[in-house]
Amino acid sequence: EDQVTQSPEALRLQEGESSSLNCSYTVSGLRGLFWYRQDPGKGPEFLFTLYSAGEEKEKERLKATLTKKESFLHITAPKPEDSATYLCAVQAARGGSQGNLIFGKGTKLSVKP
Amino acid sequence: GAVVSQHPSRVICKSGTSVKIECRSLDFQATTMFWYRQFPKQSLMLMATSNEGSKATYEQGVEKDKFLINHASLTLSTLTVTSAHPEDSSFYICSARDGDTEAFFGQGTRLTVV
Secondary structure, eight states: OOOEEEOHHHHHHTTTTOOEEEEEEEEEEEEEEEEEOOOTSSSSEEEEEOOTTOOEETTTTTTEEEEESEEEEOOOOOOOGGGGEEEEEEESSSSSSSSOEOOOOOEEEEEEO | OOEEEOSSSEEEOTTTTTTEEEESSSSSSEEEEEEEOOOOSOEEEEEEETTSSSEEEEETOOTTEEEEEEEEETTHHHHHHHOGGGGOOOEEEEEEEETTTTTEOOOOOOEOOO
């Protein structure tokens, strides 16, 4: 069964304290791994798509990496405005053309000034 | 990134009434739209997938007669919660994609049934 597990469930950082969020997955053929940011009461905001092991993408203080079993979202020198829930999702390559995403439960990040 | 507009953002309705939620892709054609439900501190749960001009595909356990989905054009999908009850209260989110690209999400709709 395709599954996505994110850790930790919650993470509290001081402003400027770098850290990483983990997304472990099991899927029958990975079509793509996606990172989203979700603020309270809002829909997810797209951050990155990763397609193959070894791929890396960066955006401002965020950097996403991918291996065959997991992805990391590295946050360098975070600011309070980076506080949000970060969601990881995978799209399986097997069968069909629906392309629906399988989401993890998210990591709630709080950055204190 | 592409913009997906979802309306309304909040709705309160009486038990037994129906509520319609709209999802529009504003700057691209959405060949596929997805509807999710999210409970507090939980992951997004896929309810159904719809392709323009065809019937929606519902996930196991989702009542298609209760959650009516229409995807009449390449820019609009609607979710109608029929005969709503308090247990239907939740956060509903749509997403849209054009072909095999990444999916973009609407702002979500907080439904409260009283």
